[in-house]
Amino acid sequence: MEMDYRSLADLDKSFVWHPFTQMSEWAEHDPIIIEEGLGCFIKDTQGRWYLDGVSSLWVNIFGHRKKEIDDAVKGQLDKIAHSTLLGLGGKPSILLAARLVALLGQTLKAETRQPLTRVFYSDNGSTAVEVALKMAFQYWLQKGVTGRNAFLSLNMAYHGDTLGAVAVGGVDIFHGTFKPLLFTTYKSPAPYCYRCALGLEKDSCKMACLMEMEKILQEHSGEIAAVIIEPKMQAAGGMIAAPEGFLSGVARLCTKYGVLLIADEIATGFGRTGQMFACCAEGVVPDIICLSKGLTGGYMPLAVTVATDEIYNAFLGEFSQMRQFFHGHSYTGNALGCAAALAVIDLFDKEDVLNRLRPKIEILNNWLKKLLRLSHVGDVRAAGFMAGIELVKNKETRQAYPTEDKMGWRVALDVRDKGVFLRPLGNCIVIMPPLSISEDNLRAMIGRTEQSIIKVTDPRPLTS
């Protein structure tokens, strides 16, 4: 049905409730309405193209309308779109599980750790986390260990918006409201070196935040089913990049205190940090890994929670024992999503994605370093091809811009007029284009972002 922009905008305002959006403000402006995409660009209904600078919320890897993924989904549509995994197998979900286990086995190896071998499907990042939490909890019960009713997570963590994921979250503005509904979690300080919760400096702190985690484990490990972390980069909490050694330190503590480690690689998996998985960087093999977003190249809502045989085996038994995992969704193992994911894994090899990403990571890092000369750029943080730029009101004192200044939004709106779509996290400008972006488009994107940062934060003429 053809419909003009005005009618669509009015219908949007009348009927669509947008996520994480103050709808009374939304209603005051005319929204951009997307109807098409090609490569790293998205086009609105009025014919304007925007560079998709946040990969459609961190999901897109190969750009929009990637032929191989389009063909895989269309091919699957000619067979079947969806059938249930409750009581039936499905060809694409079988093939994908085998490919994922092989990929995880090739990339995440450690002599003393079990490989990740058992794939449980769900629909999105939050459900993948929900599955991991319930799996860890039920695992201990079935090992005959009771009392492990809590989890340990980091301050400023973001693991999704379902209630279990919110319980292990640590971003007060997103999660605080729901506190009365949440189960017990222990919170350890985030490795947020720019604003260290312990008041220390990175060069001399000896990662005291890990020692804080150890103190919690010393006291409470008997109550803790698992530690859950976002390896290398706490993304939605404000792009907080962990210093080298933090991730492997957490893994060591989990082994030492006998608690499971859940790696939430929903944002970091599938090449985003420059390696296939963020855990690769420090040789960490978790007990459970959560993957989504890039899994289907940004095409379909699909997620997996992959566990070791040790965990899986604890769920085996006689029918009457009722030891099966009590979880499942209507769209579990969706055939279209699995077909897209199989094409994505093929493309990683075919297009030598990780090697071709290296020069782009270098361009990004060089630019970030240069940005630090700007008078309102307090800190820059990156893990491979995901980066955050923290804007501050006062660089010397690290004073943050107050929320009502909407500084991140003002930069995002300014750069939108220059043809780049960004979505900030508070005062943090997030840079996360598709991995396939060309070097020229990357340079254009960061150049325009820099112009907008200067224009919005420091409108005085530059003296040098």
Ligand SMILES: Cc1ncc(COP(=O)(O)O)c(C=O)c1O
């Ligand atoms: C690390 C991490 N975990 C979980 C989620 C939740 O994923 P979803 O939005 O698909 O539920 C996100 C989303 O940004 C994420 O970054």
